[in-house]
Amino acid sequence: MHTAAFLRLISPEEPQKFANVHKIFGASNVTKLLNELLPHQREDAVNSLAYEAEARVRDPVYGCVSAISFLQRQVERLQKELDAANADLIRIACNDIQAAGLQPPPAAPPTHGGGAAAAGGWLGR
């Protein structure tokens, strides 16, 4: 695959996309990278490179790593909120059982997902 073929993978209506990829990765680096892939993988690879390049042009210090950090924090916050909501539901269920004069069941009542999700840890910086 030559650089011209790489160019064809980026739509001619998207000159900025090509300019970003060219600026951040360099056409020859991208051509080398695409040559190591199977033909059917190349379009996805060009799209992900274009996404990364655009993010780096917008934020030259952190690039798309800032999106990863933002999403990691969002996952951690949501997980904490979900854990708190599930704890409330468990407490309410236990109170209802006690109010009805029953023994609590051996297993905790069903709750909404959570707990097992591995939040964070993507960014080993």
Add this chain to the structure above:
Amino acid sequence: MHTAAFLRLISPEEPQKFANVHKIFGASNVTKLLNELLPHQREDAVNSLAYEAEARVRDPVYGCVSAISFLQRQVERLQKELDAANADLIRIACNDIQAAGLQPPPAAPPTHGGGAAAAGGWLGR
């Protein structure tokens, strides 16, 4: 800043880190990029470039964009679970109010976060 100075920003104990950045972005592209930054921003930039480069070496098709997709799906799933847990808490609170023969309050009872978080939308592919 010359390529030698860029090299110094990557610890000599991390030859693989340098090799990845060199392979994916090219030393001259990175040097150009770093020269457009303020000196105190360069170490963070090198670290984020090294993170992206390592992700691209591990996954040449999607690079760190796969981490973004994974985290976006995680955020969407957690947001749905949190919405469901909050809906349960609201239903229980309304039932308690009705059981006590009171009028429900004009505003919904406090719930755990959620609802307003903008899940997804990062990846405009």
